[in-house]
Amino acid sequence: MSPNQGVHPAPVQSPRARLTVRVVGIAAAVGVALTVWLGLWVTPPDQVQGNLVRLVYLHPGVAWVALYLAFGLAAVASLLYLWPRTRSLFWDRLAAAAVEVGVVFNVCTLISGSIWGKPTWGVYWAWDARLTSTAVLLVLFLGYLALRRVPAEPEVRAKRSAFVALFASVDVPIVHFSVLWWKTLHQGATVLNPDLSPTIHGSMAWTLLLSFVALSLVFVWMLLVRYRIGVLEDWLGSGELDVALRERQAEGMIDDEDEAA
Amino acid sequence: MGYVVAGYSIVLSILFLYGVQLAWRRRRLTRAVERVAASEVGHDGQAGGR
Numbered sequence: 001m002s003p004n005q006g007v008h009p010a011p012v013q014s015p016r017a018r019l020t021v022r023v024v025g026i027a028a029a030v031g032v033a034l035t036v037w038l039g040l041w042v043t044p045p046d047q048v049q050g051n052l053v054r055l056v057y058l059h060p061g062v063a064w065v066a067l068y069l070a071f072g073l074a075a076v077a078s079l080l081y082l083w084p085r086t087r088s089l090f091w092d093r094l095a096a097a098a099v100e101v102g103v104v105f106n107v108c109t110l111i112s113g114s115i116w117g118k119p120t121w122g123v124y125w126a127w128d129a130r131l132t133s134t135a136v137l138l139v140l141f142l143g144y145l146a147l148r149r150v151p152a153e154p155e156v157r158a159k160r161s162a163f164v165a166l167f168a169s170v171d172v173p174i175v176h177f178s179v180l181w182w183k184t185l186h187q188g189a190t191v192l193n194p195d196l197s198p199t200i201h202g203s204m205a206w207t208l209l210l211s212f213v214a215l216s217l218v219f220v221w222m223l224l225v226r227y228r229i230g231v232l233e234d235w236l237g238s239g240e241l242d243v244a245l246r247e248r249q250a251e252g253m254i255d256d257e258d259e260a261a
Numbered sequence: 262m263g264y265v266v267a268g269y270s271i272v273l274s275i276l277f278l279y280g281v282q283l284a285w286r287r288r289r290l291t292r293a294v295e296r297v298a299a300s301e302v303g304h305d306g307q308a309g310g311r
Contacts, residue, residue, distance in 0.1 A: 010298040036269060054265045058272055104279045108272045115268040218276060225283045232290035236297065 025221045031214025038207040059112040061211040065219045070102025075169035078162035092158035097226035106138045129178040130186035140168035
């Protein structure tokens with residue numbers, strides 16, 4: 001008998017799910033292309049920042065995805081896994097997928113911020129509250145990904161990963177409010193400020209909004225693909241575990257036969 | 262403008278490469294699952310013939 005037979009049927013993706021992933025992927029690519037075109041060629045330079053304002057169509061978008069979409073989703077999914085009524089490995093896989101994609105966007109946030117910081121502040125990096133708390137967030141979620149690689153039963157891994165994700169997520173509001181709580185080099189929020197009155201207008205505002213939508217679509221596409229990878233890995237992994245267990249059982253039976261003989 | 266071009270190039274390259282890596286991982290794992298599922302069908306056929 002083969003490892004997965006009768007235990008877990010092979011995870012087959014429905015044609016509708018495949019189509020959804022494809023449509024989201026195409027929409028994301030078109031959205032990013034439009035953002036780049038508007039951001040680099042159509043929108044005017046800023047009166048104060050000049051052409052550097054064009055990085056604003058990239059940096060807040062990737063930060064939005066990393067902090068609020070990815071790590072926010074990871075926190076909610078982890079909470080739903082720990083809640084006994086909603087406990088399911090679906091939430092664990094979703095959290096893992098969100099964190100991996102979020103880490104990539106977090107790296108992009110730090111890089112794009114540093115590139116904007118050099119001509120604006122004169123340095124690539126400053127131990128500013130916003131920058132430091134964002135870097136701490138990256139380290140915390142890298143720890144989460146490292147923890148997931150420690151061999152364990154899926155339920156054990158899911159439980160301890162969920163606790164770590166919730167612990168790490170405490171840093172998300174710290175990053176968000178850092179510009180209000182401490183004196184920082186980093187400017188305050190342009191859109192999500194306490195008054196909820198955006199300080200950007202016209203084609204610049206529309207391009208910024210488009211960048212948020214486009215990068216959110218990129219996140220959704222990556223999340224769907226990464227989730228699917230988790231499903232396939234778990235299925236193959238469970239098969240390998242079954243094979244190992246059967247091999248051990250077979251060895252035990254041979255030993256028993258030898259002793260009886 | 263050099264910083265702007267560098268920022269866009271680096272960030273979009275990272276996202277593109279990660280996306281390609283995800284698609285490649287999914288394809289590789291899908292093929293592996295298909296191989297295992299196909300071998301199971303083979304085992305079933307043998308078991309049924311005995």
